[in-house]
Amino acid sequence: MRKEVPMLITFVVAIIVMLSSITTGPLPDVFKNHISPWMTIVSAFAVGLASVNLTRVHGQKISRKRDGWVYSLILLGSMFFYGIFRSYIEINPSNMAAAENYALCYNHILSPLSSGIWACLAFYVASSSYRAFRARSMEATILLVSAVVVMLGAAPIGAQIWSKFPAVQRWLMNVPNMTGQRGIIIGAAIGSFVTALRVLLGIERGHLGGTQ
Amino acid sequence: MNWINKLQTIDRRIIYILLLVVCAIPLVKPLGVPLQVTDMTRDVYDIIEGLEPEKDVVLLSFDYAPGAGLDAHIVPVAVVEHLAQRGIKWVSVSFNPEGPMMADLIIKDLESRGFKYGIDFANLGYLAGQETAIRLFALDCLTITTDTRGNKTTDLPVMQGIKTAKDFAFVHQFTSDDPAMWIRQAVDPMGLRYAVGIVTVSVPSAMPYYNSGQIKGLLGGLKAAAEYETLLGKPGRAVAMMDAQSMAHLLIIGFIFLGNLGYFLGKKQGK
Amino acid sequence: MSLVEGNIFGFWMFIVISVVAVWIMTQSKNGKFKVTLRRINGLEALEEAVGRATEMGKPVHYTPGLGDIVDNKAAETFAAMEILTYVADLSAKYSAELIVTIRQPNVFPLAQESVKQSFVAAGKPDMYQENTVRFISSNQDAYTSGVVGILHREQAAANIMAGLFMGESLLLAEAGAQIGAMQIAITASTTQLPFFVAACDYTIIGEELFAAGAYVSQDKVKMGGIAAQDYIKLAVMAVIVLGTILSTSGSDFIRVLLTK
Amino acid sequence: MMSISMNIWHWTAAICILAMWTFLFKENPIFRIAEHVFVGGTAGHAIGMAVGNIYRYGWNPLVHNQQLLLFVPIILGVLLYSRFIPKIAWLSRWPVAFLVGVGTGQSIYTSLRTQVINQSLGAMVPLSGDTVGVTINALIGIVGLLAVLSYFLFSIPQSGALEKFSRAGRWIMMVTFGVSFGNVVSGRISVLLGELTRILGDWLGML
Secondary structure (H helix, E strand, C coil): CCCHHHHHHHHHHHHHHHHHCCECCCHHHHHHHHHHHHHHHHHHHHHHHHHHHHHHHHHHHHHCCCCCHHHHHHHHHHHHHHHHHHHHHHHCCCCHHHHHHHHHHHHHHHHHHHHHHHHHHHHHHHHHHHHHCCCCCHHHHHHHHHHHHHHHHHCHHHHHHCCCHHHHHHHHHHHHHHHHHHHHHHHHHHHHHHHHHHHHCCCCCHHHCCCC | CHHHHHHHCCCHHHHHHHHHHHHHHHHHCCCCCCCCCCHHHHHHHHHHHCCCCCCCEEEEEEECCHHHHHHHHHHHHHHHHHHHHHCCEEEEEECCCCHHHHHHHHHHHHHHCCCCECCCEEEEEECCCHHHHHHHHHHCHHHCCECCCCCEHHHCHHHCCCCCHHHCCEEEEEECCCCHHHHHHHHHHHCCCEEEEECHHHHHHHHHHHHCCCCCEEEEHHHHHHHHHHHCCCCCHHHHHHHHHHHHHHHHHHHHHHHHHHHHHHHHHHC | CCECCCCHHHHHHHHHHHHHHHHHHHHHHCCCCCCCCCCCCCCCHHHHHHHHHHHHCCCEEEEEECCCCCCCCHHHHHHHHHHHHHHHHHHHHHCCCEEEEECCCCHHHHHHHHHHHHHHHCCCHHHCCCCCEEECCCCHHHHHHHHHHHHHHHCCCEEEEEEECCCCHHHHHHHHHHCCCEEEEEECCHHHHHHHHHHCCEEEECCHHHHHHHHHHCCHHHHHHHHHHHHHHHHHHHHHHHHHHHHHCCCCHHHHHHCC | CCCCCCCHHHHHHHHHHHHHHHHHCCCCHHHHHHHHHHHHHHHHHHHHHHHHHHHHHHHHHHHHCCCHHHHHHHHHHHHHHHHHCHHHHHHHHHHHHHHHHHHHHHHHCHHHHHHHHHHHHHHCCCCCCCCHHHHHHHHHHHHHHHHHHHHCCCCCCCCHHHHHHHHHHHHHHHHHHHHHHHHHHHHHHHHHHHHHHHHHHHHCCCC
16 A cells, blocks of 8 residues: 555556657646646745755754754754745735845845856856866766867857857867767666666656665 | 976966966957857857748747856857847747746846837747656747746737737757757657757767758857857957967966976987 | 547657667566666766775765756656665765755755665664755745755765756866866766766766666666667667658658657 | 945954854864854754745635645644654654655656756767767767766676776766866856955955
8 A cells, every 4th residue: 555556646647648749639638727736836845845854954953953053043044034025925916016025035136146156157067177177087087178179169268269260169079079978868768768668667766765 | 307397286266267268368358269160050140030020039048057158158149139130939948946046137128128028029938847857848839928027928919810920930949958858859750940058068079960950050169159249240248258278278378288298208208 | 539640650759769768677676677777977977086084084965956857857867866866875884974965856855865774774874964955945046046055065975966956067077076086977968078078086977877776776667767768769770860861862761750 | 545334234244154164273262153053054944944935825825725635745844843752753754754655756757857867869860960069079979978887887897898988988078077176176266356345346446
């Protein structure tokens, strides 16, 4: 019962969803009117799991006054502030003033925090290029040379140095890169197909806890 | 020799500061290096040039979060500018919870220039469920019953005559992820005319889909936006930034060169 | 109910390869078909990394990546979970502290369970602490900044990253490099591979991720699955060769067939 | 030429970016505060969006249109939380099984068509092109693809010709990774430039 019911649910739902995209008849409507909106609702509930986990982990930290509990307090405070504010707007979409204020809090706090951490990547790219990209072997050399050519071809300055750089960059992108990507895409799709098949038939039960 | 060691061990903080300086100077004082327009960019431009104002409606799917930064956001800004110039209506939808706010940033700007929400464009907001949601929306756009401002979708003038994704003249997605989800769920099964604006990082992995014709046009990040601005004849923010981009590339190549120089000299010495 | 045009070939291909794959997996399970997987470079480094962490008295950090288990990226996460079980076994064996950071709420209970099981099986249930498996955030960027913070505060001696990764890979790998951790990356995310190659001691690429999962689990069905992938791949390669020859000679037979 | 902004929001944005950047030098309390505000805030935002979806697609049609079948997903959704009560934790597998079922059904066939069949079709180009260049590119495309695929054969012993061929596949992939690397550099720099315009332009008024 504990394993069979979920396996059955997965199997039936997966078959309906799969067939609904390639057959005529009643299944496309079953997908459109039931399964898909259900999925929207269930996955919305799943989002809440994250916050329950966060509340548990950080709530404990605060109540036991463990190291750095103040930060946990900040985290939960921020979560409740944005959570409640956003929920209010979602339920009252016609309150334009609230939406405007939320957008301000979002675009000038969360958004710069988020892009701020991403911008750190630019610095890391620079330092790791210097530190780690060495022409140690034939393979590493191929990687390096194509990377440098692409960088020169992708910036306007490249064409000023040698007029053919953009063309070489386009060739690398369109021919060898495309070929390699295509191989990886096909291979990975076959790999996930076989895994999906195992899930469908209940051979893979990783998602049900315990592997076998 | 000591200096070889030094070449190998420049402090990372020095690299950070140099990068910051090299990027900042051309931003303040652009150099004006000329730009070439690539086919992938021209494809999108030509598609939009071929649309009929007043009649055609375009679907824009905003699937990126602010974290993706300017590299993601500058592309839709350029494309929407083109749509606005030509008077073509558009509707936006998102399969990323942060997407609707990104669309709103563009909408706010258009409204301040006198364009009308609901008539010229509308924002249908976020639909949860990723791939499932994409397919659901493609099959039945009215599944979203209200837009982000609480209007009934069926009441929006711009949505008149739209039932499925097929009813849009053209679908353009903007994403920081890969375009495979849209292609799998809507483009291949429904035969949509589809182009994508992606972050520079994702361009190589999208190439096979462009090559096979599943993607009709491909705009990759800042560079493509700069090319698009050039095509529009309105060089703006993106074009100005390309100079900084050039300088930063040169700096990084310089560092790779220094690192390798130190490495080879060190190896020689070791022998 | 009938098939929508354009899916006839695809549907029958789906049926045929499903049957073949299932047949190979059952044969392998029953021991009638012996699968030996080629060695995957870098996999044995996992043990070295855990052992080194024990010697240094510092923790091992493991992340099963950013992928969920409910979408088409599930395969990568499942493989990462198999490798997690292996790493948990190793850290139980060497008594090395393990920290697992999680992004997806759905993955969280699974990771907790499998680490706990490994520790119990090794007779060291006390090693499992409340904060061995940590949920960080379901937001990608927030998860990254959380993990980077943990790597620095806990000074991990080994940083093992397996599964699906996106732009944050370099942040994680660079943070690991800064604290001098031994780093192993196992991923099929091509965009991120150059950075893992640059910043990590060992990198296991592309589909090797799936094979690695089967390899460390030594599960016969899974190894059979890898063999099935190989045969499907060979068939696809044969079709591509045939299609190219035919299209060069001016026939579009294969093209018409595949799009039927 | 410099006119610093008087807009409080430009200040908060700049402070947030700089707080994240302090990490480049050292892990520090400012970064930690920023990190925790960020982790909490994004979780809160996602919850708000989810509440909106449940309200619009579950609650409204259920209450106003009496679509009683919607009790099914709502119950499934609630069951997800049973994992926090050890005795009935196993019930949380039902909604997970549903989500996995949709995900699997969604991708098992479509990925074969989009990524295997359509990509194979894309690879089958005639080798006889108008120019030598076209033919060479087509040859690289097809031979390279086969080589990459053969690198990912695991159960077939790689020796002799196959080993050499799959090594060629690795070389092609190294070009692929190199191209990716080049693009990642450009992409990251673009993000940095965006942040710099926020700081230099919006905040300091230098642009």
